[in-house]
Amino acid sequence: MSEKRTEISEFGEFGLIDHLNEKVQIKNSSTLKGIGDDAAVIDAGDHVKVVTTDLLLEGVHFDLAYAPLPHVGFKAVAVNISDIAAMNAIPKQITVSIALSNRFSVEAVDAIYSGINAACEHYGVDLVGGDTTASRGGLIISITAIGEAKKEQVTYRSGAKVNDILCVTGDLGGALVGLQVLEREKQVFLANPDMKPDLEKYAIVSGRQLKPDARMDIIHEFRELGVVPTSMMDISDGLASEIFHISKASGVGATIYEDKLPIDKQTYDTAVELGIDPITCVLNGGEDYELLFTIDQKDFPKLEKHPDVHFIGHITKAEEGKFLVTKSGTAVQVKAQGWQHF
Amino acid sequence: MSEKRTEISEFGEFGLIDHLNEKVQIKNSSTLKGIGDDAAVIDAGDHVKVVTTDLLLEGVHFDLAYAPLPHVGFKAVAVNISDIAAMNAIPKQITVSIALSNRFSVEAVDAIYSGINAACEHYGVDLVGGDTTASRGGLIISITAIGEAKKEQVTYRSGAKVNDILCVTGDLGGALVGLQVLEREKQVFLANPDMKPDLEKYAIVSGRQLKPDARMDIIHEFRELGVVPTSMMDISDGLASEIFHISKASGVGATIYEDKLPIDKQTYDTAVELGIDPITCVLNGGEDYELLFTIDQKDFPKLEKHPDVHFIGHITKAEEGKFLVTKSGTAVQVKAQGWQHF
Structure with missing residues (x-):
């Protein structure tokens, strides 16, 4: 008798979660x-x-x-x-x-x-x-x-509507770049324990990796400003992956603009130093724990001057797909990546 | 420079938990x-x-x-x-x-x-x-x-009052005896993989270990009978340990009677076969997931005829201590043991 064995890696993390959730029924x-x-x-x-x-x-x-x-x-x-x-x-x-x-x-x-x-x-x-x-x-x-x-x-992933404005808080990609720096310094230290890792130059990015701060400040400001986003989620698996989640849950598409994506100077410089494309870090870097949300256009004036909210694009019809408009004006299809632990 | 190193085993599980909880403050x-x-x-x-x-x-x-x-x-x-x-x-x-x-x-x-x-x-x-x-x-x-x-x-551990009746559901010690049987059969199998473990004879005790059932049936019956226990906890670390928790939280003592302690025949027989004192299994066996609770004497008639609720003793003043009255009439001090993972 041969029993079937399917590797978890064939499903991937999201595939496994979807598979397990199929059997879940809500009773209460x-x-x-x-x-x-x-x-x-x-x-x-x-x-x-x-x-x-x-x-x-x-x-x-x-x-x-x-x-x-x-x-x-x-x-x-x-x-x-x-x-x-x-x-x-x-x-x-x-x-x-x-x-x-x-x-x-x-x-x-x-x-x-x-x-x-x-x-x-x-x-x-x-x-x-x-x-x-x-x-x-x-x-x-x-x-x-x-x-x-x-x-x-309460804001769900499913509430985004066509023409809503896509917003992100803070800056993105720092946690991934920080992780790369920490891994590099660890290897240097393992190869030569006399080498003292010099992380001061990388304080911002290593801090983003080691001690992220949840954006509760933004939630309290929403209360004060009377803003309720139409949809929201946190950016833990990377911006591209989260845009896919909101698009799927809301049944919409999205267009984002490269020149609107927020990146810190140290993140940018360190990514270049490490030979990674900074925009890839912004799109696919995990663990930033910033917020991705959509607002109705009528709420734009309330957030327009906010120093830490960035308007990166807008929601489109589902059939228009998910696109990144590059600095040169080319529309490139966004691909979800996200973290794969398995 | 020598940094102090205290082993977790010096504190024990409960000691560590108490130590960590000292710093906790409730704000909301x-x-x-x-x-x-x-x-x-x-x-x-x-x-x-x-x-x-x-x-x-x-x-x-x-x-x-x-x-x-x-x-x-x-x-x-x-x-x-x-x-x-x-x-x-x-x-x-x-x-x-x-x-x-x-x-x-x-x-x-x-x-x-x-x-x-x-x-x-x-x-x-x-x-x-x-x-x-x-x-x-x-x-x-x-x-x-x-x-x-x-x-x-809601019933807390802290509500037991002097003269309340101490009750337990089901029977105790089975999960510990089941664990001992399963461990023994595992060793037999490891020594000789051709030996097929015969667990049918131990179906009740091994079932108590492998697939315990939380006593929600009793909670629903409390609702129907209009009974609210004065204190309650589940028996996961052993009856003796839980009596200590209720006594400490309620500021009371307790007297229990050996001849009232519920033990299943298979648990008793298997304990004897394994050379363990059955009463020790009842008092210190973990993972039974039965309920230990106290009721006001006025509620006794409502539960008196319940086939699965056993009246094992009563609550006394704190200064009277915690005692087990043996079948021969001797009062023996109860010692808490509980599980020590560390």
């Missing part, structure tokens, strides 16, 4: 949104709760050769808060589960939690539960974040 | 209960949400040498539902994060999810989100469960 009326957005949405009477979770593994998501333990703790919280932000909600609680091998001392655990507690302070969330266990391998951190919003404030 | 009014019970309690206007999470690792919490993949999936959900039950709440949603090495095929992942989906069906919960990632080691499953209750229905 309080489940307003299940799988398929940055967070689930659960009815809570006069408001909704949004819930998201992330599982981070040493050697897959972070490398303790260069990531300081407090930064690992902070980032583990921040990436979840970023998903709550992407729903236009305010984070309130997190649970933290952690698995540790005996390689870790109590002092090391304290260092991780100093970062977790700093992030709780920074984002105003309460650490309300979790699980602590032994690991036979490396460090594992699993965090669930819970946020709140009024039902009419 | 919607956090009704943070760390320190079976689940966190979050305000949701006219009701509350309860949230719990568990992180399960291959080689620590389950052994794929004898645990079938669908059972691993089912159990991962059930242990979280058990924590929701322990708050006297009804589970509604779960998130499932999973990390897999390339040792796992898509068919293996489907087998795990067949158990997860069966548990969702069985407990009436919706799978609303999660994370899928690569693992360099074994299988990792992290589940968060969310339940609902009216505020006045």
Whole structure:
């Protein structure tokens, strides 16, 4: 008897997730949104709760050769808060589960939690539960974040409409470039332990990789300005990949302009130094944790002067596809890439 | 310069958790209960949400040498539902994060999810989100469960009062005895792969270990009978350990009676066969996922005839301590043990 064996790599991460989700059925009326957005949405009477979770593994998501333990703790919280932000909600609680091998001392655990507690302070969330266990391998951190919003404030990936303006916060590509620099310095150090890595020149990009900040500042500004984006998600897998998600969920197309894409000078210069195309970093670099969102044109004046919101393009009909207009005026089809862990 | 290094084993699991929790501060009014019970309690206007999470690792919490993949999936959900039950709440949603090495095929992942989906069906919960990632080691499953209750229905560990009756559901010790049998058969098989393990004789105890069922049936009966326990928790670390938790949280003592402790015949016989004291299995066996709760004496008539609720003792003043009265009438001090993963 031969049993069929299909490799996960044949499906890829998104393919596997789609495959698993096919069998999921929603039974409870309080489940307003299940799988398929940055967070689930659960009815809570006069408001909704949004819930998201992330599982981070040493050697897959972070490398303790260069990531300081407090930064690992902070980032583990921040990436979840970023998903709550992407729903236009305010984070309130997190649970933290952690698995540790005996390689870790109590002092090391304290260092991780100093970062977790700093992030709780920074984002105003309460650490309300979790699980602590032994690991036979490396460090594992699993965090669930819970946020709140009024039902009419929640933004889904599916709300983008033709002629909406595509916006991104901050700048993109820095986290990928930072990762490349850190990996390079690690190799230099491994080859010659006397070489002291000089990261000062790369402080911005390595900071983007090691200690990203979820854009809760933007969500609070949306509240103050009375803006509710028509769609939103956070940029964790790269701009191109996220544009595909919003286009698919909303049933629309998109056109973006190369000269509108925000890139930091250090990101640009370092990408060139590393021999990577800066625009590729912007389009396909992961882990920036900035926000991609669409607004109705009527809301443009409210955000027009915002120093950290960039208007990169607009939403088109689905049949018009997804295009990047280069600086020379050529329209190039956008390809999704995203991270492939498998 | 010498940096201090404290081993986690010096603290133990509970010691480490206490140490980490010292620094936690609650900032949000919607956090009704943070760390320190079976689940966190979050305000949701006219009701509350309860949230719990568990992180399960291959080689620590389950052994794929004898645990079938669908059972691993089912159990991962059930242990979280058990924590929701322990708050006297009804589970509604779960998130499932999973990390897999390339040792796992898509068919293996489907087998795990067949158990997860069966548990969702069985407990009436919706799978609303999660994370899928690569693992360099074994299988990792992290589940968060969310339940609902009216505020006045929620039961905490802290509500037990002097003269309340101590109750447990089902029978105890089976999961530990089942684990011992499975470990023994694994060793026999490793020594001689031609030996086919004969588990039929041990179907009940191995089932208790491999596929525990959270006692949601009891929670639904509480609703029908109009019973709200004064305190409750699930028995995951062993009866003795849980009695310590309830005593500490409620500021009370407890007296339990050996002849009232529920033990299944197969558990008893197998413990004797394995040379383990059956009462030790009942007191210190983990993973039974039964409920330990206290009721006011006025509620006794409502549960008196229940075939699966056992009245094992009563709550005393804190200064009277925690005692087990043996069949011969001797009062023996109860010692907490619980699981020590570290």
